[in-house]
Amino acid sequence: MFQVRFHGRGGQGVVTAAELLAAAAFREGRHAQAFPSFGSERMGAPVMSFCRIDDKPIRTHEPVTEPDALIIQDPTLLHQAELFAGFSRDGYLLINSAHDFEKLGLDEFIRAVHPSGRDRLLVVPASALALTHLGRPLPGAALLGGFAALTWAVSLESVLAAISDRFRGAVAEGNAEAARAAFAFVRDEREALSHA
């Protein structure tokens, strides 16, 4: 089972992103479960959502306390919430940021927690990509594109299909473009790291 936890703020599409990831996995014939952190969500308040992917039916209904991957939609949460609780040592981390880990003040953490596997921990400027392609800073689809390039837990094609199932017209196209751009960005980041 592959378990993902999303952290963001109310209004950023944190729940939608988890549902899109589940839909993408479902399209690949896999079992998936997505659910929110069950708060009385308000715009701007810290929000979590979860997604599980497996090859067999998923029976558990507990929250994801030991994520294989963390997707941080809003880097301003980094020093407020317990984002890294239960994060596995060989887990994947994708942060929506135009800054690198050093500027985010996470360099030490990254080195300490993950001495190896540096290419599992990446940033992607998802909000900026969403602004460019969608016209609104909603980073969910872009993060999923980046997530596909980071983990290969789902393919970019499945993410794009889930987006086109969920949205219509310009919103669908903008989100798809943002996802493609983020996929390419993360793929290039990983290649650069592997040659470093």
Place this chain on the structure above:
Amino acid sequence: MLKQIEGSQAVAQAVAMCRPDVICAYPITPQTHIVEALSAMVSKGELAAEFLNVESEFAALSVAIGASAAGARAYTATASQGLLYMSEAVYNAAGLGLPIVMTIANRAIGAPINIWNDHSDSMSQRDAGWLQLFAETNQEALDLHIQAFRIAEQLSVPVMVCMDGFLLTHASERADIPDPAQVDTFLPRYEPRQVLDPAEPVSIGAMVGPEAFTEVRYLAYQRMQQALHVVPAVAAEFAAQFGRESGGLVRPYLTQDADTIVVAMGSVLGTVKDAVDELRAEGMRIGVLGITTYRPFPAQAIAAALGAGHQHLVVLERALAPGTGGFVTGDLRMALAGQSSPRISTVIAGLGGRAVTRKSLRNLLVKAAAGGLDPFSFLDLDTGLAGRELDRIRAARRSGPSPENMLRDLGVTASRIG
């Protein structure tokens, strides 16, 4: 057709396929997505039903009662305080023998205000004369609604389909959405036993004195006894037609050789089964008994599932019965009285959204198997937090409101993860 779908949407689609004539709704978290989806279907003309926005839950069920008495198939949904607010009508619907189907998106009851999941709301109305069916998964929630209309109309008794708020209602999972034609075959047109018709005027719900009130209640008792046969028969027919097991009275899992059996209802069963599989792999003989039909309480089916009844029963209660302990435990003791005297441990778990984790369940069950589990306990109780408040209460008369004191103690600004 297989779909990746939110529980509320799946239930709304199932309800729509049951072709209700009247849907009345008053929004309350976490039930709202269901009636929102139904109202969208009605406004788009996809569902030919009358959708009534009412001013309260009391009105929602009262409208359903009126509609049902006039021969309409009626549906509503609620949760928590909403169910309490309609309580008088809940008893009336049952007393009048009206086959209304109502979804309960299970949520805690205040005070303090809590929007999260436990079973307190359904438990508060468990003896109102409705059937109560508890869904383990979203697939089962969907299927139970289709079965509920069949059962309700066959018996002329209202049915509550209880599904865990958020854990199921807001979870996107894989579900097999049936073909509407299949549902039409399974669920024939509603033929009311009694109907308010201006052409043939009758009274329904008039006064009955001591001369016949006991007999009216006796018939209600009889109908519930009958339900114990109808529920499994409908589930069997459903399985034959739709090709999957859903509903029924109880669901044993690996109970045959078990020394310890966890008894539970609702979505926590999935997490319990994962924990049990792990412990089985480590050599523990442990099983699970899921109760799908809570009202009427399936005493015989439970006794049959337990066989000789020498096991240690660990009852996971998703609601606290203040002053007695647990609701399900009380029912179990009555059901098993005279047949055997199993050891029962009551565990109050998952109140107001506290996550029931596999890790906590493991620790609990290992302790139970080793004989170290108390007859009554709270799962994952923060004794330090409760203890500090008890100290404050002892130290000063005007110690203030306990919930707020404890939140201040925790410095809570956001809900915890698990």
